[in-house]
Each structure stands twice: as structure tokens, then as C-alpha cells.
Amino acid sequence: MNIIVCMKWTPDTSEADLTVSAAAKDIKKDDLDFDMNDWDRFAIEEAAQIKEKVGGKVTVVSLAPEESEDMLRECLARGADEAFQIWSDQMEGGDGYATASVLSQFIKGRPHDLILTGTLAEDDGAGQLGGMLAAMLDIPSATLVSRIEIKGQKASFVRELEGGLYESMEMDLPCLIAVATGLNEPRFVSIRAVRKVTSIEIPNVGIDEIGIDAGKVGQSGARVEIEQVSLPPEGEGAEIIKGKPEEAAARLAEILKEKGAIG
Amino acid sequence: MENIYVLAEHRKGVIRDTTWEAIAAGRKLSSELGAELTCILLSANAAMAETLSTEAPRVMVVENPIFETMNSEAIIKTLKEILKPSGSYVLLMGASNAILDFAPGLSVALDAALATDCFSAEVRNGKLFASRQMYSYKINSLVSFKDSERVVLTIRAGSFPFTPSDAAKGAIENVACPIDPTSLKKRFIKYVEAEKGDVDIASADIIVSIGRGIGDEPDLDVFQSLADTMGGVLACSRPIVDKNLLPKFHQVGTSGVEVKPKVYLALGISGAFQHLGGIKGSPLLVAVNKDPRAPIFRVASYGIVGDLNEVVPVLNEKIKSLKR
Numbered sequence: 001m002n003i004i005v006c007m008k009w010t011p012d013t014s015e016a017d018l019t020v021s022a023a024a025k026d027i028k029k030d031d032l033d034f035d036m037n038d039w040d041r042f043a044i045e046e047a048a049q050i051k052e053k054v055g056g057k058v059t060v061v062s063l064a065p066e067e068s069e070d071m072l073r074e075c076l077a078r079g080a081d082e083a084f085q086i087w088s089d090q091m092e093g094g095d096g097y098a099t100a101s102v103l104s105q106f107i108k109g110r111p112h113d114l115i116l117t118g119t120l121a122e123d124d125g126a127g128q129l130g131g132m133l134a135a136m137l138d139i140p141s142a143t144l145v146s147r148i149e150i151k152g153q154k155a156s157f158v159r160e161l162e163g164g165l166y167e168s169m170e171m172d173l174p175c176l177i178a179v180a181t182g183l184n185e186p187r188f189v190s191i192r193a194v195r196k197v198t199s200i201e202i203p204n205v206g207i208d209e210i211g212i213d214a215g216k217v218g219q220s221g222a223r224v225e226i227e228q229v230s231l232p233p234e235g236e237g238a239e240i241i242k243g244k245p246e247e248a249a250a251r252l253a254e255i256l257k258e259k260g261a262i263g
Numbered sequence: 264m265e266n267i268y269v270l271a272e273h274r275k276g277v278i279r280d281t282t283w284e285a286i287a288a289g290r291k292l293s294s295e296l297g298a299e300l301t302c303i304l305l306s307a308n309a310a311m312a313e314t315l316s317t318e319a320p321r322v323m324v325v326e327n328p329i330f331e332t333m334n335s336e337a338i339i340k341t342l343k344e345i346l347k348p349s350g351s352y353v354l355l356m357g358a359s360n361a362i363l364d365f366a367p368g369l370s371v372a373l374d375a376a377l378a379t380d381c382f383s384a385e386v387r388n389g390k391l392f393a394s395r396q397m398y399s400y401k402i403n404s405l406v407s408f409k410d411s412e413r414v415v416l417t418i419r420a421g422s423f424p425f426t427p428s429d430a431a432k433g434a435i436e437n438v439a440c441p442i443d444p445t446s447l448k449k450r451f452i453k454y455v456e457a458e459k460g461d462v463d464i465a466s467a468d469i470i471v472s473i474g475r476g477i478g479d480e481p482d483l484d485v486f487q488s489l490a491d492t493m494g495g496v497l498a499c500s501r502p503i504v505d506k507n508l509l510p511k512f513h514q515v516g517t518s519g520v521e522v523k524p525k526v527y528l529a530l531g532i533s534g535a536f537q538h539l540g541g542i543k544g545s546p547l548l549v550a551v552n553k554d555p556r557a558p559i560f561r562v563a564s565y566g567i568v569g570d571l572n573e574v575v576p577v578l579n580e581k582i583k584s585l586k587r
Binding site for chain 1: 274335363364366367368370371372378379392396398402404407408411448450452455469476492502504505507512517521525526550558560565566568575577
């Protein structure tokens, strides 16, 4: 079983104070911490667990600049056998389509039975990479998958719909599965486990090695152009209760009582 | 763009609301572009087209048992064939979990640009723009589509309110199924319902809901105690279920449970769209979060910016004393 996992290197914006860059085409990222996209953490874990069950080889690939090497090394510590970092300066400013174009070109030349990735990325939240990549490779795909079982040349899986409803399905291999968060419990990775894999070389692959035209990557290969980013209008918003925590909490309790909100 | 298409979404034989909202978006773009609006229905039961034809001037129907469910492979292959001769167009669909399963692959098959989960779309000087959110829902992004002749947009629920029109009944056109369903590599087996729990948050009036912001090793008793004091139930957002801290039947959101409380106390919940989409009605929404920029504060009536460990115990004690 040859498993390829596509990982994204994303800025942690969940609790950061974001500011728009001068040209208003993106946010300022200099002060943000970057890490493995949370959804992809479940994808690499699932790959490791499938390998433990049915055997095979796990290859991790990410289209990201040099700094992402820590993430790829962490993937090796999580159970991947090899990792590739894909980057050329021309890849800057690409969208999901441009990224899928590069990854499909890279994957085409390698054996692949199962491709795993996260359904969404925390930065653009588009949920498009997996489906686009599968279409380019002409293999079936599924998103928001919360359970996977490999049975011979088939993958049985369950995917999430709305309102607590799921659909149970199956696909022939090779296929691509974009996972939902929560389908497994990503293992704890110790510093020692990361040290063990420090000697594994993580090759950097550029557009020449991949054999893709520069016009198909980065901003020129993108189909979507960001015209402008902005902070959403403030709107009415919440009335913020000021004061020390205990004062604010006490005031909130009174408000809840006034509103008849205490059962 | 010469044409506007809307793909109808259905489940268990019923047209879903996402379809009507996509039609609302389609009407807007169709008037801005002067393009014709066509609704496409892929269904096991062509009679569903009757409902659609009251709202769309033209309905194209492909009837086949494979379209009992929204099988992504069947939909991509079928639309690729039936839209081949269609020139330039915008294809609109709801941003649902079923549609997320095929919208990206479909855009590649149609050689179209894609923007998902759009909350607005408009045409200015003949050019199409769409708006969506990025970076933990904290940033709005206005996008365009270069020189793409075809664009696929998925529409965020609630962004294009639908009002039924009293227009004349549209024409229904039956199209032969262009694919062989037996050749598909992806097969639907059955629907599965999430397990029902001992707590029914759907019918609760008072909900204390916890999210990622409660930290990595939280003491859930603190939050359960507050819920008990308030006479409510404990619920949560997705990360809490992902970490196995609470079972799935506690999860509020589009993929979890829809709730309709009178009071919703959001603790450490950032306010992702998928979470807020599960809160119906207009409850008194109160948020406590240490990030003042958390999107939850945009929709809450009251908020405290602060540390839950400091706020929640005091809140609990204070409510207890007010109840005496």
C-alpha cells in the first residue's frame, strides 16, 4: 500500500490579532506562528495507522517554503517513511488550483494507492485541494471522511453530512480521501522521536525536477485572484463587559438574571 | 457569461434549502449579467423538477436511480457531459457537505475557476466578483476569476435569502443520462445516524457551550457545574468532540446538532461559521473568550474578554447567590 499524504503549512490565526498588508492582498504574516494545518494532522495519523494495519509506505509531501521542514520532520516522527518539500520562488501566490497542478504532476510519477489530506485548511478554508487533485489524477475522491477501512482494493468509509447524518460509502483504489478532524487521535510526538529522524534527508523539489511549466504554478497558475482582503465591518457586536475578571463575571450574572436567563 | 446554472441539492427525496438560496443568488447574477437562469436536477425522481420549475425559468432534468444520493463521481461525470456545449457560464450551488464533496473536482472537469463558501457575489462592469472568508473567519476576501470563461461558486447558507416568485412556470427539459452508473468507482452504501445520547441539547432552553479555548487539559466539572446552576445543559463546538472530551451528541453546529435555545453561553468558542450555523432562533448569546477579535463577539449580545479559568468559577458562584 503506497500512501501519499499532502500537508499544508499554515499560519495560526485562531487567537492572533490580524492586520491587512499594505497592498491589501493578504494579511501580514511576519509575526504569526506557522504550523501543520490541524486537519492534516489527522491525515498523517490516519496514514500511519493504515500502514500499521496493512503495511506499506507513507510518503509526505508539502508545497511550502524552507521553514516548513520542521513540519515534514514531525511527519517522519509520526510514522512517514519519506518526505518531500516542494518549492520554487515562482510558486508564491498560488491558489488551490495551482497547488493541485503541482502536486498532481509530482504524484503522477509515483506509485499511489491512497492519497490522504485534510478536508480544509485553516488559512483559506476553501476545501478544494483534495477534490481538484483527485480530478487531475482521474481517481475518485471523498471529503469530510470520519472513518476509513481498507479492504483489499477498496476503501470503505463514512463521511459527514449535516445534522448528525453520515453516509457510508466505498471506493476502488487508487483514490483520494480528505479527512475530517476527529477521525483518530493524533499521537503525541516526543522530542526524542523527532531526533530519531533527524538523519533522514528531506529533498527539496522545484519546478524543474517536477517538470511543470512556470506558467502553471504560483500566481500565474492560479485561477482565482484576490482583489482585496479586509477586516469584516465591526457591526453592532457584543457589549463588552469591562473590569477585572471577577467584576465582569459578577456583572454578567446580574445581566443574565435581569434577562430571565437563569433557569 | 452567457448562462447561469444552479445545481439542485436534494436528500432523501426532498429539495434542500441550499437549492433555493442558490437560485436566489442565480436570480441576482442573471439580472446583473442579462444571462438566462437554468436549474439542473440530477435525481432518481424527475417529478421533483415540478417544484423547481415554479422558481426557475428553465429546468434540465437527468433521471436515473444513481442520483438517489449526491454521489460525487456520478455528478461530476454527468455535468461534464451535459454542460459541454454551454459556452461561458456561472454554476451556483449551496456550500453544503454534500456539495463540498464534488465542487472542486467538478471545477477541474469543467475547466472552471472555483470559489467556495461565498457570502456575496456581484457583477461590476461585466466582471464577476465573489466574497468569502479566510484566516479563522477573521478576514473577508474579495476575489475575481482572471479570464475564466466558466466559474463555479458555492454559496454560504443564509447569504442570499430566498423569496418565492410568482413567475410563470418554467420549461422542463429531460436529458438522457450520459453516464453508465455501473462503471463508477465510488458507491453509496447507506445513511448512518449519529448515536443518540442521554442529553438532548436540541430541545434545551439554556445552553452552556465550550470550545477550543478551554485549553488542552480542562476540568469539565467546572463547566458542567455552571450548566447545572443555570438550569441548562452542557454543549460544545467541534474541537471538543475531536479531542474526545464530550460525545458527538453534545456538538452544536451544521455537522452536529441544531439548537434553538433562549440563552447560549459560548465559552472559549471562536465562532466559526459551521458552529454558528447550528444555533437557530435568536437566543441571548453571551461569549467569554480571551481573543477580543474572535468572530463570536460580532454576533453575541454581551461579551467578556478574559480567561475562562478566572471568569467561570466566579460566574457560577454569583449566579448561585442570585438564585437564593
